[in-house]
Amino acid sequence: xxxxxxxxxxxxxxxxxxxxxxxxxxxxxxxxxxxxxxxxxxxxxxxxxxxxxxxxxxxxxxxxxxxxxxxxxxxxxxxxxxxxxxxxxxxxxxxxxxxxxxxxxxxxxxxxx
Amino acid sequence: xxxxxxxxxxxxxxxxxxxxxxxxxxxxxxxxxxxxxxxxxxxxxxxxxxxxxxxxxxxxxxxxxxxxxxxxxxxxxxxxxxxxxxxxxxxxxxxxxxxxxxxxxxxxxxxxxxxx
Numbered sequence: 152x153x154x155x156x157x158x159x160x161x162x163x164x165x166x167x168x169x170x171x172x173x174x175x176x177x178x179x180x181x182x183x184x185x186x187x188x189x190x191x192x193x194x195x196x197x198x199x200x201x202x203x204x205x206x207x208x209x210x211x212x213x214x215x216x217x218x219x220x221x222x223x224x225x226x227x228x229x230x231x232x233x234x235x236x237x238x239x240x241x242x243x244x245x246x247x248x249x250x251x252x253x254x255x256x257x258x259x260x261x262x263x264x
Numbered sequence: 265x266x267x268x269x270x271x272x273x274x275x276x277x278x279x280x281x282x283x284x285x286x287x288x289x290x291x292x293x294x295x296x297x298x299x300x301x302x303x304x305x306x307x308x309x310x311x312x313x314x315x316x317x318x319x320x321x322x323x324x325x326x327x328x329x330x331x332x333x334x335x336x337x338x339x340x341x342x343x344x345x346x347x348x349x350x351x352x353x354x355x356x357x358x359x360x361x362x363x364x365x366x367x368x369x370x371x372x373x374x375x376x377x378x379x380x
Contacts, residue, residue, distance in 0.1 A: 251320065
């Protein structure tokens with residue numbers, strides 16, 4: 152599988168702050184970039200996703216920024232809340248072929264009250 | 265709508281023993297995936313089925329792991345014999361088939377395996 156590199160491994164943010172998680176990919180054939188959120192004891196669930204034809208996608212407090220030339224994308228969580236405390240995974244896929252996701256290594260986010 | 269069901273949720277075995285995990289995907293989802301998630305790492309794809317056929321098993325350790333989806337619905341993942349490094353959460357996911365794939369995978373809660 153082609154790699155997707157994610158950083159940081161862990162992140163601690165105060166309530167109301169901005170959480171930023173970064174990912175970089177190698178395979179230029181990737182054309183779908185989702186972020187998944189996982190709470191302890193649960194499976195990952197889709198949070199937000201972007202296609203490379205746009206540079207930014209916003210859904211509520213969650214925004215994906217995408218830089219095609221740098222092969223990087225990031226998740227921004229505005230006004231972070233304690234309920235956002237979870238592990239976040241970036242992923243990538245080639246929509247035209249195998250229909251499978253390659254995941255990053257995850258970021259454990261803790262939002263302090 | 266019912267989600268992806270997995271069982272058992274937890275399993276503890278000795279090394280060299282065998283174990284089997286079961287998955288029932290969301291109704292109507294043609295594609296089924298088994299992922300391995302080792303503590304502190306992202307999910308790693310083991311095998312992908314489209315209906316009852318294997319699409320990709322390139323990362324499945326075939327000397328000890330096997331999986332089947334005989335009727336194109338439920339799936340079973342088996343490990344025999346288990347090694348210490350197999351300790352992980354085994355996640356099953358499903359999605360719409362190739363013609364209707366939206367990019368979203370729907371995951372079950374996983375089966376946590378501890379090998380002693």
